[in-house]
Amino acid sequence: MAELAKSAYAQVLRRLLQTKPLSRITVVDLAKESGLARMTFYYHFHDIFDLVDWMVSRDISRILGANRTHDSWQEGFLALFKAARKEHVLVLNICNSMSRGQIERSLTPSVRALLRSVIEEDGAAVGIPRKDIDFIASYYTYAFIGVMLDWIDEGMRQAPEEMVRRIDCVMGGSFTKAISAFQSYSDAQKPYTGPSV
Secondary structure, eight states: OOOHHHHHHHHHHHHTTSSGGGOOOOHHHHHHHHHHHHHHHHHHSSHHHHHHHHHHHHHHHHHHOOOTTTTTTTHHHHHHHHHHHHTHHHHHHHTTTOOHHHHHHHHHHHHHHHHHHHHHHSSSGTTHHHHHHHHHHHHHHHHHHHHHHHHHTSSSSSSHHHHHHHHEEEEEEETHHHHHHHHHHHHHHHHOSSOOO
């Protein structure tokens, strides 16, 4: 029942975002359009931004599907870029009504989970402390989200395939290099003294 109510609110929000910005949508609008009581909304969400977070997380999970591996993350990212372009009105209405920080916080958990699973799948990651894997995943998460938000801000002009190709040029193979560097760092157990050139 809870998932049905959440899904109903998300469906209404998605429909309303096709015609007006998030800043002009109220909980009363969502309740009226969904046929659910206003207090039901607050049982599931703190505010509309909480609903956006839930909706974005669910959408990203669905869009990525099984593309969460070392060999398929590029397909997952391509699917995200294509979905953003296809739903550009919704995406722009959300982005224009939220701060960049709010959008980053909304995207971060799903993207970080994807990248963490890609890193953990790499056989070289065995024996690396969880905090180091989390650091590597966070680093790449912020890089990916930053690139994607810049792409949205610039009007989504570049083709999704080109964006993923460019991201792969930077990130492809660098997971293994980062893991190797952290293994060396962990093995040495000594303070960082600067780049080894």
